[in-house]
Amino acid sequence: MKKKSEPQNPSRRNFLKNVGVGTIGGAILTGTSGKAASTSTAIEPDSGPIPLRLKVNGDTVNVSIHPETTLVEVIRDHLGLTATKIACNRGECGTCTVLLDGKAVYSCHLLALDAADKEVTTLEGLMDGEKLHxxxxxxxxxxxxxxxxxxxxxxxxxxxxxxxxxxxxxxxxxxxxxxxxxxxxxxxxxxxxxxxxxxxxxxxxxxxxxxx
Ligand code: FES
Ligand code: FES
Missing domain, CATH: 1.10.150.120 ([2Fe-2S]-binding domain)
Structure with a gap:
């Protein structure tokens, strides 16, 4: 059952507390597994490309990325899903919003590693072929x-x-x-x-x- 709404202050600040504004700088590498296992260890900035498996729009995809790659960079540059746009590229405007396990996140402000094992949905994934959602x-x-x-x-x-x-x-x-x-x-x-x-x-x- 869907939860009922609770009285809230409809301010952007309150919204930002709830939306996934991302974890740039917080993900870690676990060897070469390409999985972000926690947010407690720093990324090695000079790490070479590593393999990462993602679930995007219902498909499992494998990419090779540098650990600092953001989710929107993978979506647009590696997967060619260009419906997702970049504007501020610093987690302020929401233009790059995608769904991560059904929740809105700013994909410019989320490391791709942090999307491992989660369902990513872009605008292309809402459509049914050429049929609009x-x-x-x-x-x-x-x-x-x-x-x-x-x-x-x-x-x-x-x-x-x-x-x-x-x-x-x-x-x-x-x-x-x-x-x-x-x-x-x-x-x-x-x-x-x-x-x-x-x-x-x-x-x-x-x-x-x-x-x-
Ligand atoms: S929040 Fe502005 S492009 Fe991501
Ligand atoms: S920025 Fe032009 S329609 Fe929203």
């Missing part, structure tokens, strides 16, 4: 974008929110979406899009539970 359809129907650069991050943030709150209140939308900045200030229509997505996901055949 109901959240994408809602953003189109509600004009939830202007330039569109933040939109992949907005959609992934909405996916995480709707995973947790299938019928979010205004306050939950405000809090849940606050970690992803829209420089065009399309916020009213983004909020309408999230509401519309909630309705679409409730319809028979529309309930595509997000990958987690």
């Amino acid at each position: 109901p959240i994408q359809e809602a953003f189109l129907a509600q004009d939830g974008l202007q330039c569109g650069f933040c939109t992949p991050g907005q959609i992934m943030t909405a996916a995480a929110l709707l995973n947790e709150y299938p019928e979010p209140s205004e306050e939950q939308i405000s809090i849940g979406m606050s970690g992803t900045i829209c420089r065009c200030a399309a916020y009213p229509n983004i909020a309408h899009s999230v509401k519309d997505a909630s309705r679409r996901l409730k319809k028979p055949g529309g309930n595509n539970e997000q990958e987690s």
Whole structure:
């Protein structure tokens, strides 16, 4: 059962306490296994490429990366999944948001090693082939974008929110979406899009539970 909303202060600061803003500098290497086992040991900066196995959009992928490689670098540069965008590249804007075990994370601010053994979902993973996901359809129907650069991050943030709150209140939308900045200030229509997505996901055949 989904947990009920608790009164919260819908501030960006509160949001950032909850969203996965990442662990740059916190992951470790475990020999050459390519797994991040804890956050207690420092990365050797001069380590050569190491193998890493990831689960991305339902597929298991193997890459060879330097330990300081971020998740978004693997997603875009190694896997060619370019729907995920980079803007600030320092964990401030949310443009690079993807799902990690169903939760929103800033992929520019998370070491790829920390995604080992977890389910990574990008915008491409929400789609069913060429068929748009109901959240994408809602953003189109509600004009939830202007330039569109933040939109992949907005959609992934909405996916995480709707995973947790299938019928979010205004306050939950405000809090849940606050970690992803829209420089065009399309916020009213983004909020309408999230509401519309909630309705679409409730319809028979529309309930595509997000990958987690
Ligand atoms: S590009 Fe990752 S938070 Fe801005
Ligand atoms: S639509 Fe332009 S940054 Fe959001």
